[in-house]
Every structure is written in C-alpha cells, then in structure tokens.
Amino acid sequence: MRRVDVDDLDDLAIGAAVLGTGGGGDPTIGKLIAKEAIRQHGPVTVLDASEVDDDALVVPSAMMGAPTVMLEKIPSGDEIVTAFEALQSYLGREITATTSAEAGGLNSTMPFTVAARLGIPLVDADMMGRAFPELQMCTPGLAGVKATPMAIADEKGNAAIIETVSNLWTERLARAATIEMGCSAMIALYAMSGRQVKDTMIHGTLALCQEIGRAIREARAAHADPIAPTLAVLAGHRLFDGKVVDVERRTQTGFARGEARIEGVGDDAGATLVLQFQNEHLVALRDGRAVAMAPDLIMVVESDTGAPITTEELRYGFRVTVLGAPCDPRWRSPEGLALVGPRYFGYDLDFVPVEELAAG
Amino acid sequence: MRVGIDVGGTNTDAVLMDGRDVLAEVKTPTTPDVTSGITSALRALLDGRDEARSSIRAVMIGTTHFTNAVVEARRLVPTAAVRLGLPATRALPPMCDWPERLRSAIGNHAYLCHGGHEFDGKEIAPLDPDELRRTAADIAAKGIRSVSVSSVFSPVNAELEQRAGEILAAELPDLPISLSHEIGRVGLLERENATIVNACLRELAEAIVDAFHAALAELAIDAPVFLSQNDGTLMGVEQARRYPVWTFASGPTNSMRGAAFLSGLGDCAVVDIGGTTSDVGVLQHGFPREAAVSVDVGGVRTNFRMPDVLSIGLGGGSRVRAEDGLTIGPDSVGYELTQKALVFGGDTLTTTDVAVAAGLVEIGDPSRVAHLDASLVRDAVELIERTVAETVDRMKTAGGAIPVVVVGGGSVLLRDRLSGASELVKPDHFAVANAIGAAIAQVGGEVDRVVAMEGRSRDDVLDEAKAEATERAVSAGASPGTVRVVDVEEVPLAYVPGNAVRIRVKAVGDLSLEGLHAAG
Numbered sequence: 001m002r003r004v005d006v007d008d009l010d011d012l013a014i015g016a017a018v019l020g021t022g023g024g025g026d027p028t029i030g031k032l033i034a035k036e037a038i039r040q041h042g043p044v045t046v047l048d049a050s051e052v053d054d055d056a057l058v059v060p061s062a063m064m065g066a067p068t069v070m071l072e073k074i075p076s077g078d079e080i081v082t083a084f085e086a087l088q089s090y091l092g093r094e095i096t097a098t099t100s101a102e103a104g105g106l107n108s109t110m111p112f113t114v115a116a117r118l119g120i121p122l123v124d125a126d127m128m129g130r131a132f133p134e135l136q137m138c139t140p141g142l143a144g145v146k147a148t149p150m151a152i153a154d155e156k157g158n159a160a161i162i163e164t165v166s167n168l169w170t171e172r173l174a175r176a177a178t179i180e181m182g183c184s185a186m187i188a189l190y191a192m193s194g195r196q197v198k199d200t201m202i203h204g205t206l207a208l209c210q211e212i213g214r215a216i217r218e219a220r221a222a223h224a225d226p227i228a229p230t231l232a233v234l235a236g237h238r239l240f241d242g243k244v245v246d247v248e249r250r251t252q253t254g255f256a257r258g259e260a261r262i263e264g265v266g267d268d269a270g271a272t273l274v275l276q277f278q279n280e281h282l283v284a285l286r287d288g289r290a291v292a293m294a295p296d297l298i299m300v301v302e303s304d305t306g307a308p309i310t311t312e313e314l315r316y317g318f319r320v321t322v323l324g325a326p327c328d329p330r331w332r333s334p335e336g337l338a339l340v341g342p343r344y345f346g347y348d349l350d351f352v353p354v355e356e357l358a359a360g
Numbered sequence: 361m362r363v364g365i366d367v368g369g370t371n372t373d374a375v376l377m378d379g380r381d382v383l384a385e386v387k388t389p390t391t392p393d394v395t396s397g398i399t400s401a402l403r404a405l406l407d408g409r410d411e412a413r414s415s416i417r418a419v420m421i422g423t424t425h426f427t428n429a430v431v432e433a434r435r436l437v438p439t440a441a442v443r444l445g446l447p448a449t450r451a452l453p454p455m456c457d458w459p460e461r462l463r464s465a466i467g468n469h470a471y472l473c474h475g476g477h478e479f480d481g482k483e484i485a486p487l488d489p490d491e492l493r494r495t496a497a498d499i500a501a502k503g504i505r506s507v508s509v510s511s512v513f514s515p516v517n518a519e520l521e522q523r524a525g526e527i528l529a530a531e532l533p534d535l536p537i538s539l540s541h542e543i544g545r546v547g548l549l550e551r552e553n554a555t556i557v558n559a560c561l562r563e564l565a566e567a568i569v570d571a572f573h574a575a576l577a578e579l580a581i582d583a584p585v586f587l588s589q590n591d592g593t594l595m596g597v598e599q600a601r602r603y604p605v606w607t608f609a610s611g612p613t614n615s616m617r618g619a620a621f622l623s624g625l626g627d628c629a630v631v632d633i634g635g636t637t638s639d640v641g642v643l644q645h646g647f648p649r650e651a652a653v654s655v656d657v658g659g660v661r662t663n664f665r666m667p668d669v670l671s672i673g674l675g676g677g678s679r680v681r682a683e684d685g686l687t688i689g690p691d692s693v694g695y696e697l698t699q700k701a702l703v704f705g706g707d708t709l710t711t712t713d714v715a716v717a718a719g720l721v722e723i724g725d726p727s728r729v730a731h732l733d734a735s736l737v738r739d740a741v742e743l744i745e746r747t748v749a750e751t752v753d754r755m756k757t758a759g760g761a762i763p764v765v766v767v768g769g770g771s772v773l774l775r776d777r778l779s780g781a782s783e784l785v786k787p788d789h790f791a792v793a794n795a796i797g798a799a800i801a802q803v804g805g806e807v808d809r810v811v812a813m814e815g816r817s818r819d820d821v822l823d824e825a826k827a828e829a830t831e832r833a834v835s836a837g838a839s840p841g842t843v844r845v846v847d848v849e850e851v852p853l854a855y856v857p858g859n860a861v862r863i864r865v866k867a868v869g870d871l872s873l874e875g876l877h878a879a880g
Contacts, residue, residue, distance in 0.1 A: 029549075033451045068862075069479050071547045072513050077451035113451070155448040155484075182478040317756055 001051060004122075004206075005043040006035045009109060011213030016108030017308040018212050018230060019205070021297050023280035024105015024131030025067025026310060029074065034112035037077065041116040047097065049125050049203045056194035057093050058123055059084065061114040062101035064135075064152070064174060065184035068312070070106070075155060079186035080114045082153035087188045090149055090161050099123040099197065101138070101190070103205035104131030105310075110186075125201040127190065129328040130297050133279045135174060136167035137340050139330050140190050143200040150174065150189035154181035202328050208233065216306045226306025227321050230299075236325035237358040239284055239291050240273040241266050241303060244318045260314050262322065273322060275300065277311045282345050284322055292324035293347070295331035295340040296354040299323040324354040361415045362873075363581075364799025365401060366614055366792075367394075367423040373795040374401040376412060380621075384409065385792045394425065394571035395578070402579050416581055417873050422588040422610045422798040425568055426561050430462070430658040436560040437505040438467035442495060442528070443552060444475030444511035444520050448484055454510070454552055459659035466560045469504055471495045475520045476512030479810065479860065484512060487520050489527050496531030507532065508559035510540035510552035516810050536562040536602070543605065545808045546862060550663035557660060558605035565604035569597045586871070590666050592617045592647045592797070593804035593868055596837060608657055613667045614797030616641045616648045619765040621800045622787030628763040629752045629781075632793070633770030635677040636692035640751045641669045645846040647868070672751050674744065676770035677701070680709045686739050688747065702728045711773050714740040721772035741775070749779045756780075767793040804868040805832025805843075812860050821863065822848065829867035838869030 004012075013027040020027070038044060052058060061080055063070065088095055098114045101107055103126040115122040127138035135147055147170040153159040160177055164170045170189070178185045192200070215229030231238060242262040249258035257278045264271040273291075276283040281298035284291050292298045300309045303319040330336050332353065342349040361383070366373045367390055376384040386404040391397035398421075406413055429435050441454035454470040455463050473492060474485040499507065507528055511521040518541040525537050538559040544551030572585050586594040590609040600607070612632070619630040626646040632639045642649045648667035656662075673690020677697040681687045693700040693708055700706035702713040703724030709732075715721050717729040717737045752764055761782035766774055767790040778784045789796060807829045811821050826845050833843045847866040 029452075032457055032549075036452055036456055066479070068546075071549075073476070073478065073484070074445070074449040074512075074548060075451045076447050076449065078447075155450075157447070182480075182482070182484070317754070319754060 001048075002046050003043040004046050004112065006038050008210065009034055009112070011217060012206065012210045013109055013213065014216055014308070015209030015212035016104055017310070018299055018301070019108070019129075019209060019297070020104030020131045020308065020310065021280045021299055022277055022309070022311040022314075023133065024102060024107060025070065027106045027109055029070055030063070030106030030109035033075065033077065034109045034116070037113040037116040041119065044112050044115040045121040046206060047121045047123050049123055049198050049201065052097065052123055052194035052197055054193060054195040054198075056096040057091070057191060058097045058099055058194060058197050059087060059095045059188045059191045060101040060127060061098045061111050061186065061188050062107045063110050063184065064187045065178045065181075067106060069183040073182055073184055075184070075186065077113065077117065078157070079153045079155050080110075080188070081117055082157060082159045083151040083186050083188040084114070084118060086153065086159040086161060087149065087151035087191065090151070091191065095120065095191075096194075097121045097123050099201065100126035100205065102126055102128050102131050103202070103209065104128070107131070108206065108209055122206075123197060124206040125197060125203045126205045127201055129202040129205060129331075130295075131280055132340060135171040135189065138190065139202055139328065140192060140196065140200040141167045142330060142336055142339060145190055145192050145196055145200055147189045149191065150187060152177050152181070152185050152187045154185050220305060227301060227303070227323070230301070230306060231323060234297070234323075234325035236297070236323045237354060238321060239324045239358070240264060240271070240286060240322040241268050242273060242320065244314060244316055244320060247314050247316060258311065262320060265319075275322065276347070278345055279311060281311065283342060283347050283349065284324065290349055290352065291357050292354040293342045293349055293351060294345060295327040295336065297325040297327060299325070324358070326354055361412055361417060362799050363402070363405065363416055363419045364795040364797070365398060365419065365421045366611065366794040366798055367397065367421065367425065368611060368794070372397045372401045373792045374405045375789075375792055375795045375799055376405050376409070377796070377799045382789050382796065383412070385789060385795070387792065394568055395575045398572065398575040399578055402575065402581070406579070413579070413581060416583045418583050418586060418871065419576060419581065420586045420588060420594060420798040420801055421572060422614045422794060423568070423607055424611060425607075426564065426604045427608050427657065429561060429564055430557055430660070433462050433465040433658070435564045436465050437563045438469065438503065439506045439508060439556060439560040440469045440471060440499045440504045441552065441556045442471045442473060442507060442509045442524065444473050444487065444509070444524055445548070446472050446474040446485060448476060449512060449548065452549065455556065457549065457661065458553070462658055462660065466556070467502075467504065469499070469502065471498070473524070475524065477514070477517045477520065479513060479516070480812070481517055483520070487523055492524055492527045493531055496528050499535070500532060505535060506559040506562045507535050507537045508540070508552070508555040509537060510548065510555055512548060514539075514541035515544075515546050515551070515808055538562070538602070543603065545663050546810060547663045550661050553660045554605055554662040557657065557662070558603060561604040562601070565601050569601050572597070586801070588614055588798045588801045591650065591804065591866075592801060594801040594837070594871060599836075609666045611794060612639050612641060612669045613648050614801070615639070615767060615794040616643055616667065616797065617646070617801065618793030618795070618797030619767045619787065620646050621796055622767070622789055622793060623763075623765040623785040625763050625765060625785065628765050629755060631748055631752065631764060631766045632768040633766065633773060634675045634768050635697060635770065636673070636675045636694050637671045638674045638748065638751070638768075638770065639669045639671050640748075640755050641667055642755050647846055668755070670751055670755055672747065674711070674747055676710070676712045676773060678711045680711060680714055680740055682736055686736070686743055688740065688743055711740070711744060711770070714744070715773050720775060723772075744773050745775065745778060748774065749781070752778070753780050766790070801871070802868045803833055803836045803838040803871050804866055805829045805834070805836055805838075806864070806866045807832070808862070808864045810860055810862050822865075825863050825865040826867065829865040833867045833869050837871055839872035840869070843867050843869030
C-alpha cells in the first residue's frame with residue numbers, strides 16, 4: 001500500500017503517455033483533474049493487486065470518447081460518481097476499490113480522480129498494459145470477464161446501465177451513448193472480484209508509468225540519454241532514429257488513421273521507416289519490412305528529450321526515435337491476437353514478436 | 361513613408377522606410393517610461409529630415425511591454441474570469457493551473473456559470489441571464505475592473521459568449537469585456553488563460569496606446585499607429601486596446617519578417633544571432649511558422665499564435681573553451697563583449713575573437729588574436745557552423761536544402777556557406793531587422809474551427825473558410841486586391857462522428873495606406 005499525492009502525478013503522466021503508444025489522449029488534462037481532486041480530497045491510497053481481498057468488488061473506471069473533445073468540455077468531476085452510484089445500486093453492493101481500464105494517456109490519471117472523490121483505494125493494475133481504442137480489447141475480457149453490467153454517465157447527471165450479450169456489443173452500445181453524451185462520458189465497467197483482478201488484470205502498470213516518467217526526468221536532468229531508461233524499464237528495442245518527413249491523416253469509421261514516414265539519421269541513414277496508426281501506432285515498417293506490430297508497443301519519442309509524441313501531435317520535422325516493446329504475453333495467444341492482432345486492425349500481416357524481428 | 365519601431369528590453373530600434381527603401385536607421389536605449397524612449401528614437405531618426413515628418417503615413421510599433429507586465433506580474437488589474445460551461449468543466453475551475461503569484465496579482469476571481477456547447481453545436485445548458493446578473497453584481501461589489509468570458513466550444517459557436525458579454529456589459533457598462541472566441545483556439549483552458557491575461561492587461565493597453573499617441577503628437581507626426589502581433593501581422597490601436605495579448609512574442613516575429621524582407625526570400629530559415637543566443641525560425645510564405653504545442657507566458661499555458669522559434673546558447677559573446685575538448689557557450693560575456701573579448705584587450709576567448717582570427721570580420725585589434733592556434737580557430741569556426749546547421753535542420757519543414765538568412769550583430773560568425781543551406785544570405789541593415797519587420801508588417805485574418813464534413817464536399821468547406829479568412833483580413837485593414845491565403849491546415853478528430861475536421865485558415869494582405877491619413 002502506498003499513497004500517491006499531487007507531486008507524483010507529473011512523472012506518472014509522462015510514463016502514461018509513453019505506454020499510450022501514440023493514442024490514449026494527451027494526459028495533461030487528466031493529470032490536472034486528478035491533481036485538483038487530490039488537492040480537495042487528499043492523497044489516494046494505491047494497493048497492489050496482491051493486497052486486495054478475493055471477495056472485494058473492484059470496478060475499473062475510465063473516460064470514453066474523443067480526447068480532443070475533453071480539451072474543450074472538461075468534466076464536472078461528478079460524472080464518475082454518478083456512474084459508480086448507478087452501478088452500485090444496480091448491483092446492490094458497495095464498490096470496494098477502483099482500478100485503471102487502460103494504461104496510457106489520460107485514462108491512467110482519471111482513476112485517481114475517482115479514488116480521491118469517492119475515498120476508495122485504487123488498485124495498481126490495468127486491463128490492457130497499453131492503450132487500445134475499444135472496450136472489448138482487454139485481458140479480463142480475454143479471460144471471460146463480462147464488461148456488463150456497465151454504467152455510463154455524463155456531466156448533466158444522466159446515467160445508463162448497459163447489459164449486453166458480448167463485450168463487442170458493449171463497445172457498440174456504449175459508443176452510441178457516448179456520442180449522445182457529447183463525445184465524452186465516464187464509464188464504470190468490468191466489475192470483478194478481487195480474485196479476478198489478481199487472475200485477469202495486468203499488474204503494476206501505475207508504478208511502471210511512474211518509473212518511466214521518473215527515469216526520463218532524471219536522465220534529462222543528468223544530461224544522459226533520456227531514451228535508454230525507457231528501453232530498460234520496458235525491455236524494449238530502439239527501432240529507428242530519424243526525422244519525420246511526411247504525415248498523412250484521414251478519418252475513417254470514426255478513428256484517426258494515418259501514416260508517418262521517417263527518414264533515418266545516424267546509424268539509420270539511408271533507411272525509411274513507415275509508421276501506420278489508428279489513434280495508436282500499430283505497425284512499423286522499415287524499408288517495407290515489419291519491425292514491430294500490434295499488440296506489441298510501438299512508441300514514438302522526441303530524440304532529444306525522450307518525451308512521448310501522440311499521433312495527433314506528430315508532424316513534419318520532428319526528430320524522433322521509434323521504440324518497440326513486447327506486450328503482455330496474453331495478447332500473443334491466438335485469442336489475444338484475434339482481439340488486437342494486426343489483422344483485427346486491417347493489416348495483412350501475421351504477428352511476429354518485436355524481439356524476434358529485432359534479432360533479424 | 362512609414363516608420364518601424366521595435367521596443368526591446370535593451371534597445372529601441374527605429375527605421376524610416378519609403379516603399380522598400382530603408383532611408384534611416386537608429387538604435388537608442390529603451391527607457392522605463394514609454395513616451396520618452398520612443399520620442400528620442402524618433403528624434404534621432406528624423407534628425408535633419410524635417411520634410412519626412414509630414415509624409416509619414418503610418419507608424420508601426422513592436423513592443424515587449426505587455427509580455428513583461430505579465431512576466432513581472434506588474435500593472436495588472438483585478439480581473440473576473442467568467443466561464444460558461446456548467447454543469448460541465450467544474451473539475452478544473454479558471455486559473456487552477458496558474459502560478460500563485462500571478463493568480464493573486466489579479467485577485468483570483470473565478471465564476472462558473474451555465475452555458476457552453478457540445479462538439480456538435482447543441483447547448484450543454486441554456487444561458488441563465490439571472491445567474492449572469494448576480495455574477496455582475498458580485499463583480500461590481502468586489503471592485504473588479506476587467507472581465508474575461510469563456511464558453512465551451514466557443515470557437516465553433518460564439519453565440520453564448522456574445523450574449524453573456526452583452527448581459528454583463530449592460531450591468532457593468534464601465535468594464536472592458538474580453539471574449540475568448542476572439543482570442544484563442546480550441547482548447548478551453550489555454551484559450552481561457554489567454555483571454556484572462558488579455559483582460560488583466562486592458563488598462564495598461566489604454567495607457568500604452570495613449571503614450572504612443574502622446575509621443576507622436578509631441579513630434580507633430582500626424583499618422584496612424586499600428587502594433588505588430590506575434591504572427592507578423594499588424595493591428596490598429598483600437599484593436600490593440602482590446603487585444604493587448606496579441607503583441608506577445610512579436611519581437612522574434614519581427615526580426616524574422618525583417619530578414620525575409622531584406623533578403624527578398626519568403627520561404628527560408630532565419631537565424632538571428634545576438635550576443636548570447638541565436639534564435640532560429642522558419643518562414644513559410646513570408647510568415648513565421650507557428651508553434652504547434654501550447655506556449656507558456658509567465659507560467660500560464662496558452663495556445664494563441666506564437667512563432668516556432670528554437671533558441672540555442674550561441675552568440676557573438678559566447679565563450680570558447682579548448683581545455684577538455686572544444687566547446688562553445690552556452691555562457692556568454694554578453695554586453696561586456698567590448699571589455700572582455702581578446703580583440704578588445706580582455707582576457708576571455710569568445711566567438712568574436714575566433715571570427716576575427718579566421719579573418720571573417722575586422723573588429724577591435726586583430727593582432728591580439730594572432731597567436732591563436734590555427735587548428736583551434738578552424739575547428740571553432742566549423743563547430744559554430746555545425747551547431748547552426750543542425751539547429752536549422754531541426755527547424756526545417758521540408759527535406760532538401762533551403763535558403764538561410766542570417767541577421768543580428770552576431771552574423772559575422774558565419775562564413776558564406778552552411779551545410780544544408782542552398783544559399784546563405786547576410787542582408788544589409790541586418791542589425792535593425794526587427795524594426796524593419798515592424799515597418800513592413802501586413803494585416804491578416806484567421807479562421808479556426810471544427811467542421812462536420814459529412815454531407816458536404818471538402819472543397820466547399822475549405823472555400824467557405826478561405827472566404828471568411830479573407831473577409832476578416834480586409835476588415836482588419838488589408839487592401840482587398842493583395843489578400844491571399846497563406847496557410848490551410850486540416851486535422852481530423854478521432855472518435856468524433858460525421859468526419860469532424862479541425863480547419864485553420866490564415867489570409868494576409870498589404871496594409872492599405874490609402875485613406876489611412878484621413879482615417880487616422
């Protein structure tokens with residue numbers, strides 16, 4: 001058990017943006033909201049998964065919608081309380097703790113707001129080990145945990161309980177409700193027992209975010225390579241150093257898809273890396289050959305500072321280093337790949353782990 | 361004829377221009393009071409040119425007054441930050457991310473009211489006129505002197521902000537009201553911050569503009585005054601009274617625009633080498649490229665128009681060390697160059713000494729650097745060039761070599777070529793490039809909004825935005841025939857249905873000098 005206070009969130013938000021793999025939204029707003037909530041309600045108690053009682057009721061919390069909308073329509077802070085109360089009364093049980101639905105972007109910091117406002121502990125775990133665009137893409141789902149009953153709420157006080165036949169249906173119905181709620185809503189879903197948290201979630205990702213953020217900050221302060229610590233923490237590979245020479249974006253089926261071309265510098269001079277993204281970076285091709293692909297993590301950071309760059313920020317002229325890191329092993333199973341593998345995202349590629357590709 | 365003035369932290373530079381010709385240039389020290397610094401610069405400029413006085417058609421001023429006021433938290437008035445967004449946005453009240461010093465300097469008066477829009481144009485909540493009247497009564501009771509109004513998604517739909525502004529103005533007829541959609545872009549906190557900063561500068565803006573008028577009146581110059589903005593365009597004084605925040609960062613912009621003018625290049629990199637640092641920026645169509653990320657002013661995050669400038673610790677006074685491998689800067693002897701550099705009889709090896717030893721320039725006494733090791737001199741010159749070349753390369757927006765224009769007193773450090781540069785240009789009058797940039801500034805108009813593309817053709821949407829930007833440029837004073845669209849940017853928004861795209865269009869044109877005199 002540890003306490004997380006206002007000053008811990010800066011490192012955490014940087015690390016969350018790294019694990020966001022280009023998506024997950026800018027964590028700044030999420031960080032500011034969490035800081036404000038902790039200032040008002042006090043520090044948050046963070047538990048390791050092993051510290052949770054087997055019969056506890058743990059409910060992951062998250063923001064659903066367009067991160068760009070949240071830059072304008074900032075939450076009231078009450079949304080998630082409304083959602084938790086609705087789910088609690090539907091289930092007829094007190095919720096013991098919350099946890100993260102996603103590691104990465106603003107959803108790493110949002111659960112701190114929930115924990116601070118409701119005065120419940122936050123379990124250091126998440127359901128993806130990175131950022132993914134859809135609700136069914138999570139390890140508890142893979143292990144058979146149902147997303148519903150799920151609660152969704154907006155700032156006006158509207159709340160809905162959704163019951164569905166599959167987690168894919170949850171994504172579809174919740175997406176429709178989110179759009180009606182102004183493209184940003186707070187959700188409470190995948191209610192599970194402490195036992196299920198231990199068995200099906202990815203543990204320690206908040207500590208991991210904090211560790212990455214701290215390592216980047218300390219390396220910068222020491223004028224050391226700010227990328228090496230990220231690689232060390234994630235057992236990652238430096239895939240490419242270069243300069244962004246072209247970014248092409250298009251909106252298809254509600255997601256920001258696109259492609260970035262990076263021309264190599266230094267050891268990579270003469271080579272070109274093409275990054276394909278749909279909110280998150282999904283495939284990296286070096287001179288036409290895949291060097292990393294989803295569900296493995298593909299991260300783009302500024303070469304000089306190690307600062308993570310989201311797909312929306314990516315633009316011509318950035319000096320970037322592209323990193324690849326292995327995803328949680330559960331994603332590499334046939335069932336995992338069916339949910340989040342390259343083919344699910346429309347790429348005609350068979351998954352090969354980043355470490356095998358790096359070994360040539 | 362026109363006069364360009366750049367009021368910097370150290371020097372006030374002024375130029376007199378006739379069309380494209382620079383007739384006179386002066387550099388005078390900046391004074392604490394606004395009027396006397398400008399009058400002394402103008403007196404020096406017009407000395408012996410009495411006939412020019414009556415043919416001056418416009419005076420363009422670039423100033424750091426407003427930026428400094430915020431950075432120093434001085435001369436700011438108590439300001440109310442009224443936000444329309446309830447029941448949303450309560451999680452982050454206005455000014456919650458401000459430095460405490462600045463927040464207290466303007467009284468920390470935040471008011472959350474109902475209103476605001478969703479991304480698709482629906483209202484989050486209807487405006488509540490009674491709530492606004494109660495807010496106005498509280499503002500009056502507290503002696504607050506300026507009001508900022510921000511509303512969720514006002515860059516897409518400004519109606520609620522305007523109505524709230526009218527209601528508040530009716531209750532508070534003597535208070536200036538700043539509306540966020542007129543000032544910033546999508547991104548509530550950053551836009552609101554810029555609006556609050558603008559609001560707390562409104563009284564200072566009145567005083568400064570009056571001081572400019574007083575300076576001109578003292579010298580019997582009967583010409584309208586314009587202020588240069590951070591994007592390289594001008595605004596009239598009536599606009600400057602309302603939007604002082606738009607003058608922020610006009611210094612680097614003016615120097616880049618001046619460099620473009622002097623060199624005749626519209627698409628190039630500009631390197632402004634001063635005594636301690638060099639600023640590197642990129643011009644596109646004659647205008648500085650803007651920063652994509654939010655910009656801090658005095659610790660406050662804003663998202664308004666700022667040039668994308670990369671500063672490095674390399675200037676004419678940078679120290680050169682050879683002990684543990686050759687290094688240059690980032691420390692500098694700065695304004696003490698003429699005492700400390702070797703060529704001036706000092707004992708510190710600087711970049712200027714290296715340039716003299718290499719025969720790039722004759723300053724001071726060259727015999728004092730004759731003893732320097734030839735390979736050290738060569739290596740230092742090459743390191744300077746490599747540093748500048750790498751910085752330029754980082755700022756480039758397209759592959760391939762581009763022209764590089766060098767201005768500022770430190771331009772002597774560079775030879776006549778640079779790797780990655782198709783040509784290296786060192787124009788005449790390089791020392792007053794910023795005042796020239798002010799003198800030649802154009803006027804612009806901008807549109808920035810989120811559009812649902814579904815059911816509409818992309819061309820129609822873009823044409824509409826371009827026409828509106830052009831219209832805005834003309835209403836800002838551009839002569840209609842000269843206005844052209846200089847920037848179009850489309851960013852698709854993730855997860856938003858209806859193919860929502862954020863569109864930014866900027867149009868600029870030459871300031872219409874005809875009729876200015878009569879109007880001024």
